[in-house]
Amino acid sequence: MATSTQQFKAILSFLRPYRKLLQGLILLTAVISIVSMMPPLVIRAIIDRVITQGERQLLFGLGACLLGIPLALAFCQFIQTLGLAYLGQRFVFDVRVSLYNHFLTLSLRFFSKHSTGKLVNRLMGDSGIVQRMLTGQTINIVSDLISAVFAITATFLISWRLALLLLLVVSVFVLNYRLNIGKIRQATRGYRGALDRVSGGVQNRLTANLAVKTFGTEKREQGTFRGESDASLDLIQQAFVSSNTFQMNTQLIQGVGRAILFFGGCALVLKGSMSYADVVAFTAYAMRLLGPAVRFSQLAKQLQDVSIAIDRLFEVFDQPPEIQDAPDAQEISVLDGKVDFNDVYFHYEKHNPVLQGFDLHVAPGQTVALIGPTGCGKSTILSLLLRAYDVVGGQLLIDDTDIHKIKLDSLRKQFGIVLQEPLLFDVSIAENIRYAKPGATMNDIERAARVTEIHDFIASLPHGYDTKIGSEGVELSVGQKQRITIARAVAADPAILIMDEATSALDSDSEQAIQKAMDQLLKNRTSFVVAHRLSTKRNADCIVLLKDGKIDEKGTHDELMRIPSGRYRDLYNKHMGSGVLEE
8 A cells, every 4th residue: 555645646646747837827826926915015105105204106106006916916816717727627537537547457356345336436536536636725825835934024024022922823723733633534534435335335226226126125225325324424424523623713713813913013002112004014914824824724624635535546546457467478369269277276265266176178169058056167267268367276278378478458359248237338339239349340230230130120210220328318128238239249250259148138039039140150169158048058069067166067968968867967857848957
């Protein structure tokens, strides 16, 4: 885990492309701060020289200065605001893009441990909070520092006695900060964590909305959401009380300090140690010091929010990609499709093996059907092929090359995959089919759609293949979505095809209509099929029956049926009426 200093430097590195703009804004801020310090001096000159000494010829010039200063400040502040807005937006854009790109490098193991809602909070919420570093209030630290130095110098020149009293008031601001900032940080971190849990729960329940409605558990889910929200409400109230107490103390210190300084100045005037003009100028400069102290106190709370957000961002940035290219990894062009699992071991959690000494040798163009009870390792085998996880022991070879020696991007382009749950994007139907092969032509797309018996339906839509899917477009049935997903795999023309319960969303008639086309797709192409329907398995070149992470039986349908007391034979005889192989 990176230290806070390292995290801050890493975040600031996102500003490197805009350093000239940032330098210009800092310089402009310095100019604004210097110009804004002029009015007290002008007012002092008007009182001392024009009113007291009668130098009326100076009135017009000094008055013009008083009028010109706010006009110049307004123009400069307008330019500053535009620059900060652009800088802040570009900064948060770059942070979000970098974080999202990092998400894409992380393994499935990472995503299995973190809810989508939590990660979206990191991507959109925390990165937005970090943008606060580039608000006018933050960059005005430069102005406030200049104002503070100028004000302290001026107050000591006017009256060192009052200046010491002023420094005592400032020290109370520091004490207030030290006493409260720890509570604010703790409460804010607790609230942000609770918000992650609420977001994750909401995302999960909205995704499972069909199950909620099916089982009539709306009231239970309302109660669960209310309970989680109540917990976060308590934490945000703690954060609000801590922050509000801090800010109220700041305002109180400022008000009391101003009164003490003013009456102290009046006392010195009565003693003849100061003039009234000195008191006016001193009070103005004291406010120039107390004002930044108030703003810094408020900013300190904001910076705590930013600091926590940076910590939370780096909880993701510090996660190393589990699956990476080896230093000697090579690009591959087209695979023959030979696959060898040599004594492979794998586990998700230690002491809980999923595959144990798994051996399987697949010749190019073979179709392998994987069957077995839930948890036997079917989907794990497919994940290892895609190198979503790395084997713990043994070796996985493709075309006699260790899978670790093949570049990830190059490897995964060789696969076509269709999962049980159809995965489509909120873009056009054509773009969904073209997704795995960006260079696919419309002829390729239409051919793939015809193969999966979905072309006629697409052609009947008002916008045809340009029809958008999702919230802004057409709503499709589960079966139609799955056909488009299969069409995507067809258009990709992969060397190795993976089908994990690919036809489970289709009815028997639809599956039979697609099966002939799928047989053409599988022909001369290495394929791994996980399905419960017998129609998918009978024609496989090799049926692998798994049990406890090992191969229990292996062979063609006919070979396995000839085993007198074989498990496959028992399963087939038991389920031949329903057409489903399942334990």
